[in-house]
Amino acid sequence: MIPNITFVIQGLAFFAVVWLVMKFGWPHIMAAIEDRQQKIAEGLAAADRAKAELKDADARVADEIKKARAQAAEIVDKAHQQANQIVDKAKADALLEAARVKATAQTEIDGMVGKAREALRGQVATLAVQGASKIIGREINADAHKVLLDQLVAEI
Amino acid sequence: MLQAQAAEHESAGGMTEYIGHHLTHLRWPAQDGFWTLNLDTLFFTFVVCAAFLALFLGVARRAKVANPGKVQSFLEMVVVFVDGAVKETFHGKSKLIAPLSITIFGLVFFMNFLDMLPVDLLPGLWMRGHELAGHNPAHAYLRIVPTADLSTTLGMALTVFLLIQYFGLKHKGPAVFFGEMFTAPFHAHGTVGKIVLAPINFLLRLIEEAVRPVSLSLRLFGNMYAGELIFILIAVMTLDATLTHFSTYLLGIGQFIAGFAWTAFHILVITLQAFIFMMLTIVYLSMAAERH
Numbered sequence: 001m002i003p004n005i006t007f008v009i010q011g012l013a014f015f016a017v018v019w020l021v022m023k024f025g026w027p028h029i030m031a032a033i034e035d036r037q038q039k040i041a042e043g044l045a046a047a048d049r050a051k052a053e054l055k056d057a058d059a060r061v062a063d064e065i066k067k068a069r070a071q072a073a074e075i076v077d078k079a080h081q082q083a084n085q086i087v088d089k090a091k092a093d094a095l096l097e098a099a100r101v102k103a104t105a106q107t108e109i110d111g112m113v114g115k116a117r118e119a120l121r122g123q124v125a126t127l128a129v130q131g132a133s134k135i136i137g138r139e140i141n142a143d144a145h146k147v148l149l150d151q152l153v154a155e156i
Numbered sequence: 157m158l159q160a161q162a163a164e165h166e167s168a169g170g171m172t173e174y175i176g177h178h179l180t181h182l183r184w185p186a187q188d189g190f191w192t193l194n195l196d197t198l199f200f201t202f203v204v205c206a207a208f209l210a211l212f213l214g215v216a217r218r219a220k221v222a223n224p225g226k227v228q229s230f231l232e233m234v235v236v237f238v239d240g241a242v243k244e245t246f247h248g249k250s251k252l253i254a255p256l257s258i259t260i261f262g263l264v265f266f267m268n269f270l271d272m273l274p275v276d277l278l279p280g281l282w283m284r285g286h287e288l289a290g291h292n293p294a295h296a297y298l299r300i301v302p303t304a305d306l307s308t309t310l311g312m313a314l315t316v317f318l319l320i321q322y323f324g325l326k327h328k329g330p331a332v333f334f335g336e337m338f339t340a341p342f343h344a345h346g347t348v349g350k351i352v353l354a355p356i357n358f359l360l361r362l363i364e365e366a367v368r369p370v371s372l373s374l375r376l377f378g379n380m381y382a383g384e385l386i387f388i389l390i391a392v393m394t395l396d397a398t399l400t401h402f403s404t405y406l407l408g409i410g411q412f413i414a415g416f417a418w419t420a421f422h423i424l425v426i427t428l429q430a431f432i433f434m435m436l437t438i439v440y441l442s443m444a445a446e447r448h
Contacts, residue, residue: 004189004193004194007311010311011315017208021212026235026255028217029235036361129222
């Protein structure tokens with residue numbers, strides 16, 4: 001029960017173990033723990049950041065989709081307008097063309113009517129002379145009655 | 157069984173001989189005296205230190221930041237626990253105090269834990285070995301719990317004592333450290349008062365410092381010695397028992413219950429004593445670093 005010199009060796013051995021633990025044990029384990037804590041903190045912060053970024057990106061995507069929809073609607077609107085314009089123009093062109101064709105035809109008709117009248121006038125003079133000759137029984141000198149005939153033709 | 161054989165060899169002894177044999181160290185030289193070495197204490201201390209260092213330094217060397225293993229996780233738990241206990245008590249910065257604390261806790265716990273081995277296991281084998289080697293097993297002494305040897309606890313307590321002095325000197329500087337020996341805890345304002353109080357202060361300081369290693373070492377030693385003694389007394393219940401006696405069976409049951417109960421209780425004691433030694437060391441070192 002009484003301590004003997006063993007205590008010196010025990011004390012020194014104890015101190016040696018303390019020194020070894022202090023030098024080669026404790027700092028390594030502590031460093032590992034602290035490194036891990038830091039890594040966990042960083043990881044959590046990164047996750048938070050990523051979440052915020054995702055939210056941001058979602059908002060941006062929604063915005064883009066909205067914009068794209070608006071643009072598409074605008075384009076469709078414009079296309080409608082253009083189509084209407086094209087149809088209107090085509091209508092106007094068609095009307096114009098029709099009027100032009102009608103006018104040309106009218107002119108032609110008028111010309112033909114004039115020609116026919118001219119021809120008829122000539123024939124009327126001839127017929128009138130022939131008819132008068134038959135009635136009178138003798139040949140009328142066309143030259144002698146030229147003035148009369150011309151007057152007749154003009155009257156027709 | 158083995159103790160029965162041993163008792164047969166030592167026909168004179170019986171119970172007293174058995175207990176006395178269990179409480180005798182393996183000494184070199186074989187007589188008691190100040191210059192005697194307790195070889196069993198030294199050997200088992202060496203084994204415990206080697207095991208502790210192998211575990212702690214081995215894990216520390218291969219400490220992984222990501223994916224720590226089971227052993228590392230367990231050790232880290234202990235490290236964080238000790239670190240928390242240190243930070244609660246000591247608010248300065250020190251590279252020494254936390255490793256010192258965990259070493260105390262680990263070593264004292266492991267040394268105490270040897271008390272959990274059956275009280276006759278290693279001493280019985282040791283005697284058997286002696287017998288087989290042709291020596292007298294009655295002289296084959298072995299005590300396996302280093303902390304049940306006052307030399308161990310005193311050695312540790314004195315190391316702690318020296319570290320306290322070193323710590324105080326380092327944190328306060330020599331002027332304050334030596335000055336406080338004579339000016340605290342009683343403060344005086346006049347020169348005369350200071351001179352009068354100086355010896356009283358110094359005496360108080362001496363007592364205060366001397367009491368610490370004594371109380372540290374005796375507390376641990378007393379607990380472990382008493383624990384070991386009770387294990388021996390429980391073992392004595394069936395000493396020299398024979399199967400033909402009815403009392404053997406009654407005592408056998410009693411021995412089992414008592415042994416189980418005391419072992420279970422002792423698990424608490426060994427842990428608590430290791431913790432107390434550690435906490436007191438932290439407190440003493442913190443006090444040494446504070447100015448009065």
